[in-house]
Amino acid sequence: MAFFERVPRATDAADAATTAATSLLPDPEGPGRVLAAVDRIEGARWADPLIKPLRGVVRRLPPPTRDVLHGRWLGHPVHPALVQVPLGTWTSAALLDLIPGKGRGAGALIAVGLVSAAPAAVAGLADWADLRKPQARVGLVHAAANSAAIACYAASLVARLRGRRLRGRALGFAGLTSATVGGALGGHLAYRQAAGANHAEQVAAVVEPGWHLLGSLSEFPVGTPVVRVVSGVPVMVLREPDDVVRVIADRCSHMAGPLSEGEIADGCVTCPWHGSVFRLSDGWNIRGPATAPQPVFETRVTTGRVMARLPGETKEL
Numbered sequence: 001m002a003f004f005e006r007v008p009r010a011t012d013a014a015d016a017a018t019t020a021a022t023s024l025l026p027d028p029e030g031p032g033r034v035l036a037a038v039d040r041i042e043g044a045r046w047a048d049p050l051i052k053p054l055r056g057v058v059r060r061l062p063p064p065t066r067d068v069l070h071g072r073w074l075g076h077p078v079h080p081a082l083v084q085v086p087l088g089t090w091t092s093a094a095l096l097d098l099i100p101g102k103g104r105g106a107g108a109l110i111a112v113g114l115v116s117a118a119p120a121a122v123a124g125l126a127d128w129a130d131l132r133k134p135q136a137r138v139g140l141v142h143a144a145a146n147s148a149a150i151a152c153y154a155a156s157l158v159a160r161l162r163g164r165r166l167r168g169r170a171l172g173f174a175g176l177t178s179a180t181v182g183g184a185l186g187g188h189l190a191y192r193q194a195a196g197a198n199h200a201e202q203v204a205a206v207v208e209p210g211w212h213l214l215g216s217l218s219e220f221p222v223g224t225p226v227v228r229v230v231s232g233v234p235v236m237v238l239r240e241p242d243d244v245v246r247v248i249a250d251r252c253s254h255m256a257g258p259l260s261e262g263e264i265a266d267g268c269v270t271c272p273w274h275g276s277v278f279r280l281s282d283g284w285n286i287r288g289p290a291t292a293p294q295p296v297f298e299t300r301v302t303t304g305r306v307m308a309r310l311p312g313e314t315k316e317l
């Protein structure tokens with residue numbers, strides 16, 4: 001070694017570890033490696049030939065069955081609630097696997113997780129079938145990671161039943177790793193790509209309180225939806241034959257589809273994107289996949305001028 005050659009220090013290893021860890025974190029100058037990798041999945045068109053036929057199968061389920069799976073009865077998607085059981089039991093099994101003599105309990109937890117994974121997967125599949133393509137691509141990888149977790153846990157259970165505990169534990173930890181990746185992708189879908197979120201939730205926070213002028217009654221032909229903008233929020237205005245005027249937020253609570261381009265029938269509007277049906281009088285989602293109702297406005301016609309306001313006197317921020 002040359003006399004002046006730098007001698008590696010213990011802190012070099014720490015610096016390298018810190019650099020590696022921070023490279024995974026968001027970079028203020030742009031996406032970190034993890035986010036960049038997930039962004040690449042969003043644009044993975046190679047997955048599209050798989051997505052189309054699988055979607056077709058799910059969409060052939062009867063609408064009432066799909067509504068149950070979407071969680072319309074619950075008011076939000078049911079899939080995130082159902083995944084708590086397999087994730088909880090599998091995490092608990094991993095902890096038990098670290099404690100000597102607790103292998104039997106871990107096997108029972110894994111079995112419960114496997115049984116509970118089935119309804120969670122079916123509900124997730126129903127939601128996935130109505131996602132936009134970038135979301136559906138991430139959802140496909142999310143499902144693949146979770147399927148790998150299920151396969152690992154099934155093999156782990158078989159190994160445990162055959163008395164091969166070490167193999168059973170190794171497969172259990174592999175399953176937990178896959179489930180964690182799947183869960184992280186599910187979080188990306190829900191929080192970054194807003195899959196399953198209520199896309200009309202912000203309306204009450206954005207629209208200024210009080211009456212808003214929409215135009216004169218003659219600007220609204222009977223039975224034909226017209227779009228107006230209230231405090232920056234597009235609304236669909238529909239004049240009914242008896243001159244009752246309905247005003248409903250135009251962007252669908254499911255995925256922001258334009259309701260004004262949908263079909264009007266029987267006092268309801270059907271979203272043109274995925275077929276959610278909303279009652280015009282109160283915004284209730286009488287058919288999914290929307291799990292949240294649509295904001296509706298109170299209306300009045302004064303001296304031929306149409307006015308609308310959201311119920312409630314103040315904005316709650």
Ligand code: FES
Pocket residue numbers: 130252253254255256257271272273274275276288289290
């Ligand atoms: S955007 Fe999906 S049903 Fe309206």
